[in-house]
Amino acid sequence: xxxxxxxxGKMDAAQYLQEKRAQVENxxxxxxxxxxxxxxxxxxxxxxxxxxDQIARTIVKYERSRIPVNVFAFGSRGCGKTLTVKYLxxxxxxxxxxxxxxxxxxxxxxxxxxxxxxxxxxxxxxxSLSELFERFRHAYPGPTVLILDEIDFMxxxxxxxxxxxxxxxCPENYMLILLANNPKFVSEIDVRxxxxxxxxxLHFPNYDPSQIFEILEQRAAKGLKEHSSGMIRxxxxxxxxxxxxxxxxxxxxxxxxxxxxxxxxxxxxxxALRDLTTDLIGDLNYNNLLVLRxxxxxxxxxxxxxxxxxxxxxxTKSEKPFCYAHFYNNLSYLQSLGLxxxxxxxxxxxxxxxxxxxxxxxxxxxxxxxxxxx
Numbered sequence: 001x002x003x004x005x006x007x008x009g010k011m012d013a014a015q016y017l018q019e020k021r022a023q024v025e026n027x028x029x030x031x032x033x034x035x036x037x038x039x040x041x042x043x044x045x046x047x048x049x050x051x052x053d054q055i056a057r058t059i060v061k062y063e064r065s066r067i068p069v070n071v072f073a074f075g076s077r078g079c080g081k082t083l084t085v086k087y088l089x090x091x092x093x094x095x096x097x098x099x100x101x102x103x104x105x106x107x108x109x110x111x112x113x114x115x116x117x118x119x120x121x122x123x124x125x126x127x128s129l130s131e132l133f134e135r136f137r138h139a140y141p142g143p144t145v146l147i148l149d150e151i152d153f154m155x156x157x158x159x160x161x162x163x164x165x166x167x168x169x170c171p172e173n174y175m176l177i178l179l180a181n182n183p184k185f186v187s188e189i190d191v192r193x194x195x196x197x198x199x200x201x202l203h204f205p206n207y208d209p210s211q212i213f214e215i216l217e218q219r220a221a222k223g224l225k226e227h228s229s230g231m232i233r234x235x236x237x238x239x240x241x242x243x244x245x246x247x248x249x250x251x252x253x254x255x256x257x258x259x260x261x262x263x264x265x266x267x268x269x270x271x272a273l274r275d276l277t278t279d280l281i282g283d284l285n286y287n288n289l290l291v292l293r294x295x296x297x298x299x300x301x302x303x304x305x306x307x308x309x310x311x312x313x314x315x316t317k318s319e320k321p322f323c324y325a326h327f328y329n330n331l332s333y334l335q336s337l338g339l340x341x342x343x344x345x346x347x348x349x350x351x352x353x354x355x356x357x358x359x360x361x362x363x364x365x366x367x368x369x370x371x372x373x374x
Contacts, residue, residue: 075204
């Protein structure tokens, strides 16, 4: 860091900060509204898609009949699941209807206990889960839809996912909307909870190029003073080609292009992708990090060989490995995150699966060290 030296020989910190602020103001002069680049931003009118209509109709039927149909919405990261339900939450809660929509993120509040405490805005010291749930029932006696986002990030310590059973069995007839990247989540919860919950599956497909273009055009029109539709088409094409159509990568690329004048589009895209992949890998649990580590150390990429390597790594880290069936199911989850690609390969007369990593291995090394060597 180079400080400006004043006549009296002291560093002029105020002048230094003034210069930096002036530089940043010049870099962001094309920004009209920073909020549109925030991943939590919900537009006044999202693009139309059938999944939104299906969820809205299900909620309206519940509002009319008080008979809940729980929904399990799944799809790759950045496909619009969260934005859709947050928009519907705002729509219903601002309407004259009696149905309340509540939202909680299971990554941030990763046990049934923490979720209920968050929904009630209480510090749950010295209170049991059943007591918290009774408080919830008292606070929400009417028609209530509970949205549990990133439900596949619930802690493994909450083995039975008690909140799912409690909500689906109580006399208030609450409705649940579960959002996940992992399409196998429901099949992996215990039979008692699954039979009680019995959710209707709803797949959110990846955005196509025209949808990503429409989203970026909408954000650029609101958030930028000037923008190029040609550049936005290029961003959409890159995102569809090199990610699972993750709109978050598209938004971050657009933001970098808007704030880093003269930057190369491909460079901004790669930076955005690297930033988001780093965060994604860092959020994985120990077992999934070991799966990726095993895949990175197995030149053949063959699933069975990777499983053997993974089991060995678990032994060295005193971690209980997945059984092979659970391990294989979990690969679908990693694929939905855009971290791997499962490819069918013919070896001799038989076909087998090969894992292809879709990220730079050094990103895994950093996250691995942070979790296992700290």
